[in-house]
Amino acid sequence: MSSPKLHGQVAVVTGASSGIGRATALALARAGVQVVLAARTQATLDGVVQECAQSGTRAIAVPTDVTDEQLIAALMERAVQECGQLDILVTSAGGAAFGPIMESRTEDWDMLMNVNLRGTYLCCKSALKHMLPRKSGHILNVLSIASHMILPGSTAYTASKFGALGLTKVLAAEVRSEGIKVTAVIPGAVDTPLWDKSGGDLDRTKMLSPGDVADAMLSVIAQPAGIHTDELHLMPPLGVL
Ligand SMILES: NC(=O)c1ccc[n+]([C@@H]2O[C@H](COP(=O)([O-])OP(=O)(O)OC[C@H]3O[C@@H](n4cnc5c(N)ncnc54)[C@H](OP(=O)(O)O)[C@@H]3O)[C@@H](O)[C@H]2O)c1
Secondary structure, eight states: OOTTTTTTOEEEEEEEHHHHHHHHHHHHHHTEEEEEEEOHHHHHHHHHHHHTTTTTTTTEEEEOOTHHHHHHHHHHHHHHOOOOOOOOEEEEEOOOHHHHOOOOOOOHHHIIIIIIHHHHHHHHHHHHHHGGGTEEEEEEOOOOOGGGGOEEEEEEEEHHHHHHHHHHHHHHHHHGGGGGGEEEEEEEEEOOOOHHHHOOOOOOSBBBHHHHHHHHHHHHHSSSSTTOEEEEEOOOSOOOO
16 A cells, blocks of 8 residues: 555565565555665565565565675766666665574575675665665665574574674664664564475464564655654564474
């Protein structure tokens, strides 16, 4: 549904081809926000562009690997050049790998640090270059309950998400006085393709839906200027899972 507060704003959403990022891009488009969609795979991004177009809102796909600083800078530049400004950044690009530490692979550790932590840092920094001069903007970093809670069998994932929470908190404190909001989004388990890739024998019917997570984020983005939501905790009715 179009939102008078959000209509005409411009958002960059990373991880927009799947799961929480895709659902957020679609919800933003329905609210009348121009959406710049980023992930690595052009074909899946193009599909989400088509879905956004059904809301009558402009969306563009910019294939981007969030571990590449130059590509991220080009992504933010393109948003500003083609849409005129950058109001919202949602960082939802991410990965997961689970299992006891002695069975874990160092390649997975490196990948999770690169995508979940370094990628979030790079995207925030690059977006702020465009938000700070206007003294306006809202960054929402999609973290996890693993940013707060100890879940055995998730060493690298938890380390990346604890780190990203630290990054988000410091960032919020640094730019709050500059008119920019930074929100840590802390969901429990969400029923997305992440679980197909990372394994795990969990009951997905008990998880949050990505659409509900997206709607909750939109309600925070649409809050009055005088309210700052530092952390948005979203749990399924039965708890973490
Ligand atoms: N699902 C859950 O239970 C859950 C719970 C709490 C938090 N989260 C967090 O939510 C975020 C999104 O997860 P999801 O569940 O929506 O997963 P998902 O459905 O697997 O989506 C992940 C997205 O990230 C993109 N991506 C992965 N690596 C990338 C890279 N190097 N550069 C750019 N894009 C990349 C993927 O697209 P490409 O592969 O095409 O690049 C895809 O669009 C993650 O940070 C995850 O940790 C998930």
